[in-house]
Amino acid sequence: MHAIGTDILDLGKSLRAGGKRGAILPPHAKAEEAGFLLPAVEDPASFCKTNFGVGYGTDQHQELKFAKGTTTLAFKFDGGIVVAVDSRSTQGAYVASGTVKKVIEINPYLLGTMAGGAADCSFWERNLGIQCRLYELRHKERISVAAASKLLANTVMQYRGYGLSMGTMITGWDKTGPQLFYVDNDGMRLKGNLFSVGSGSTYAYGVLDAHYRKDLSADEAIELGRRAIYHATHRDAYSGGIINVYHVQEQGWVKVFSGDCNELHYKYQEEKTARMAM
Amino acid sequence: MKAQQSGPVPSIWSTEGAARLGSGATVTTSHDDGSIDHGVTQAPYERRFSPYDFNGGTCLAIAGKDFAVVAGDTRLSTGYEILSRNVPKLCKLTSKTVLASAGCLTDVRTLQQVLDMRLRMYEHDNGKEISTPAVAQLLGNTLYYRRFFPYYAFNVLAGVDDEGKGCVFSYDAVGSHERVEYSASGSGQAFVIPVMDNIVGFKNRQDPKPEYTAADIVAICKDAFLTAGERDIYTGDAVTISVITAAGVTTETFELKRD
Numbered sequence: 131m132h133a134i135g136t137d138i139l140d141l142g143k144s145l146r147a148g149g150k151r152g153a154i155l156p157p158h159a160k161a162e163e164a165g166f167l168l169p170a171v172e173d174p175a176s177f178c179k180t181n182f183g184v185g186y187g188t189d190q191h192q193e194l195k196f197a198k199g200t201t202t203l204a205f206k207f208d209g210g211i212v213v214a215v216d217s218r219s220t221q222g223a224y225v226a227s228g229t230v231k232k233v234i235e236i237n238p239y240l241l242g243t244m245a246g247g248a249a250d251c252s253f254w255e256r257n258l259g260i261q262c263r264l265y266e267l268r269h270k271e272r273i274s275v276a277a278a279s280k281l282l283a284n285t286v287m288q289y290r291g292y293g294l295s296m297g298t299m300i301t302g303w304d305k306t307g308p309q310l311f312y313v314d315n316d317g318m319r320l321k322g323n324l325f326s327v328g329s330g331s332t333y334a335y336g337v338l339d340a341h342y343r344k345d346l347s348a349d350e351a352i353e354l355g356r357r358a359i360y361h362a363t364h365r366d367a368y369s370g371g372i373i374n375v376y377h378v379q380e381q382g383w384v385k386v387f388s389g390d391c392n393e394l395h396y397k398y399q400e401e402k403t404a405r406m407a408m
Numbered sequence: 409m410k411a412q413q414s415g416p417v418p419s420i421w422s423t424e425g426a427a428r429l430g431s432g433a434t435v436t437t438s439h440d441d442g443s444i445d446h447g448v449t450q451a452p453y454e455r456r457f458s459p460y461d462f463n464g465g466t467c468l469a470i471a472g473k474d475f476a477v478v479a480g481d482t483r484l485s486t487g488y489e490i491l492s493r494n495v496p497k498l499c500k501l502t503s504k505t506v507l508a509s510a511g512c513l514t515d516v517r518t519l520q521q522v523l524d525m526r527l528r529m530y531e532h533d534n535g536k537e538i539s540t541p542a543v544a545q546l547l548g549n550t551l552y553y554r555r556f557f558p559y560y561a562f563n564v565l566a567g568v569d570d571e572g573k574g575c576v577f578s579y580d581a582v583g584s585h586e587r588v589e590y591s592a593s594g595s596g597q598a599f600v601i602p603v604m605d606n607i608v609g610f611k612n613r614q615d616p617k618p619e620y621t622a623a624d625i626v627a628i629c630k631d632a633f634l635t636a637g638e639r640d641i642y643t644g645d646a647v648t649i650s651v652i653t654a655a656g657v658t659t660e661t662f663e664l665k666r667d
Contacts, residue, residue, distance in 0.1 A: 169459075169557045178556045182582075194460075194558055194581045219584075224598060227578070227586060249584035253552045292556060 179293035184247035195222045201330030201362040201369040202232055202243040203338065203355060204299045204310055206323045209348040211301050211308045211378040213241055214355030216330070216363050216391065217371035219248055228371035237262060239382045240278060240302040245328040246295035246315065254296060258282045275302045279311035279319055287317035297327040303380050330362030330369040337361050352377060352386055360398065363391040460512050460560045461486055464642030466596030467497055467508035468632055469566035470608055471574035471589055475622045478566035478576075479629045479649040480508040481596075481664065485642050493645035493666060497594075500657055501527055505540045505567035506650050507547070510594030511581075512560035519559050522550060540567035544577040544585055551583030558582050562593035572654045596636030596643040603632050622651050630662050637664045 168174040181192055189195050200220075204213040215232040218225060232244040234255045240262065244251035261281050265273040279300040286294060296315040303309070312320045312327065324342060326334040337358040346354065355375050363369045373394065375387035464485040469478040480497030483490060499507045499520040507523065509516040526546060530538045538546075544565055551559055558581045565577040565585075578591030590608050592600040607628055610617040620628070629649055637644045645666050650659045 167554055167557050174556065182556060182558060194560065221580060226580065227588070229588065230586060247582075247584075249548075249552055249555070249580060249582040252584060253549070253555075294555075 175291040175293075179291065183293035184250065184295035189222065200245060200328040201326070201334055201359055201366060202245045202297075202299065202328050203324075203326035203331070203334045203358055204243065204301050205325070205338065205342060205351070205355070206308055206310050207342075207344055207346045207351050209346070209351060209377075210303065210380070211310055212351045212355040213243060213299070213301060213376040213378065213383075214359045215243055215374050216359055216369045217374065218363075218369055220368050225370075230371070231374070233374055233376055235383070236278070236300075239272065239304075239378075240275065240300065241376060241378060241383050242282075242301075243299045243327065245297040245331075250294045250296045250315070251298055254282060254286060255298065257285065258300075272304065274304045274306065275300060275309035275311060276304075276306075276321070278302070279313050283313045283317050283319040286313070286315050290315070290317055299325050299327060301378055303378055303382070308378060326358070328362075328369065330359075330366030333362040333365050334358040348377065356387060356389075356394070357398075360391050360394045364395065460515075462511065462560070462595075463491075463513045464595050465497055465510040466592065466594040466600060466633070466636050466640065466643045467510050467562070467564045468592040468600055468604070468629060469508060469564045469576040469590065470604070470625050470629065471566065471576040472620060472622060472625055474568070474572050474574060475625075475651060475653045476506075476566040476568060476574035476576055477622060477625045477629055477649065477651050478506045478508050478564065479633065479647050480510070480594075481633060481637070481643050481645060481647050482661075483643065483645040484513060488641075490645075496648045498648050498650055498659070499524075500650070501543060502537050502540075502567075503656055504537070504652060504654070505543050505565065506652055506657060507543075507563060507565050508593075509561045509563045511562045515559040516561045519550070519561050519563075523547060526550070539570050540565070540575055541569055541587070543567070544575075544587070547577075548579065548583040548585040551579065551581065555582050562597075564591045564593050566650075567652050568654055574652070592632075594643075596633075596640040599636040599639050599643075600632045603635055622653070626651065626660075633662070633664060 169177055171177045182194065183189060200216060200218060202215040204211060213233055217228060217230045217232060219227040219230040230248065234242040234244060234252060236242050236255060236259045242255040258278060258281060262273045262278055282300060286296060294315040299310060299312050301310045310322055310325065312322060312325045324338060326338060338354065341354050352375055356373055359373045370391060373389055373391050377384050377386045465481050465483055467480040469476060478498060482494050482496050484492040484495040497508050497510060501507050501523060507520065509519065527538055547563065547565060560581065562581065563579040567575060569575045576588055576591050577585050578588050579585045590604045592604065605611045626649055633647045644664050646664055647662045648659055649662060650657050
């Protein structure tokens with residue numbers, strides 16, 4: 131189906147060296163060619179990084195503050211992978227939302243998490259979903275988690291230095307088993323068994339490292355993920371809201387828990403009181 | 409002559425054109441005769457042009473069971489001056505979708521025009537009117553394509569979806585969006601949202617939440633703007649309120665204080 135091109139909206143072509151503004155931005159495209167309009171200054175990259183960046187406290191001077199997302203974690207164990215996230219989104223000191231979906235369902239067997247700039251994460255992970263679907267159509271088989279995370283890392287590498295903020299975990303179950311990769315806006319891509327990303331990640335790591343074992347049961351693993359996020363929401367001002375937990379299994383992912391961290395607080399409080407009384 | 413550091417480095421986006429010295433610090437010095445030199449004669453300074461101007465105003469939208477209500481004040485201001493008391497912020501995109509935007513008027517108008525064109529192209533290509541969730545995604549992408557030179561527009565999109573249920577989407581400046589029950593944006597956002605959290609969201613309340621009709625919600629909107637108008641200098645004059653149902657869009661204007 132041939133649709134009217136969006137070229138008619140290309141006003142100010144001088145800042146874009148040709149290039150169509152399609153849904154797919156080819157991996158080799160630089161910011162200008164891909165259709166992203168840049169400010170007309172000598173050094174657009176550092177200008178964007180200074181004025182349109184996303185940061186906790188580093189964006190105080192900016193007129194435009196963007197929504198940020200904050201504690202996410204994922205770990206591999208014998209029963210698959212558990213992914214747990216909070217749902218608070220902040221713009222400066224203002225809580226923009228308490229119900230953000232920080233686990234992005236790329237497709238029924240691939241999950242991505244959101245930490246850093248909310249728009250950056252959701253846009254590029256949606257873009258990744260498109261690339262994964264094209265891969266499936268071309269190769270008649272599902273894309274591996276390693277390849278998917280590589281596609282994402284290569285894409286954001288093109289915009290390195292422009293102030294994107296994205297710290298995401300790409301996870302899924304493919305032919306080689308459950309896989310977990312960490313990808314960030316610098317183009318870093320790491321394979322691992324346990325990651326936590328965001329402003330509350332240090333709190334989550336403390337809980338995770340204390341209780342993580344490879345041979346956890348599914349229920350224990352889900353409880354561990356839940357508790358780690360709860361502790362992060364308790365101490366980190368930028369984390370809070372609803373805690374969402376997903377379990378990645380061989381057939382795909384399943385959402386196993388969604389609850390308010392405030393309710394969990396009182397539940398754990400009761401358990402603590404009961405334990406102290408013994 | 410005494411030089412002392414004073415305060416943080418001023419924003420280079422300042423619309424008042426704050427001076428920014430090459431050394432990156434503000435310096436206030438005093439001459440021997442006692443008059444104050446603001447650092448402009450002793451050292452070179454740079455003034456930056458900012459393409460952005462904040463024109464003020466507040467927008468609010470609430471989704472009901474089978475309707476959505478969206479409202480925006482009509483005051484246009486710049487700095488401490490009111491430029492007009494009659495510039496509505498609402499833009500009807502389709503028979504089932506209305507966009508309300510606060511921020512910089514020029515970016516808001518351009519964004520509305522770009523969307524309008526894209527929606528007409530959609531109808532031409534698909535032979536039917538675009539649904540509200542699809543507009544929501546389109547707006548998100550349109551905003552993100554300007555990630556490195558954002559539209560200074562804080563949007564709230566409201567409408568009814570294909571099932572006839574009310575829907576509201578809230579955005580940040582670069583297109584991060586989410587479907588929510590209610591949303592506000594603009595200078596009065598922080599005054600209006602707590603009221604919404606309490607009365608519409610019933611957050612942290614133990615009493616049962618009533619089911620609101622469209623008329624109830626319109627009354628709540630009016631109260632919200634009266635509240636914002638009291639404490640926010642950029643909100644006031646009048647509010648245009650649109651109610652969107654499967655049958656269409658009806659609009660009314662509610663007068664506020666003009667102070």
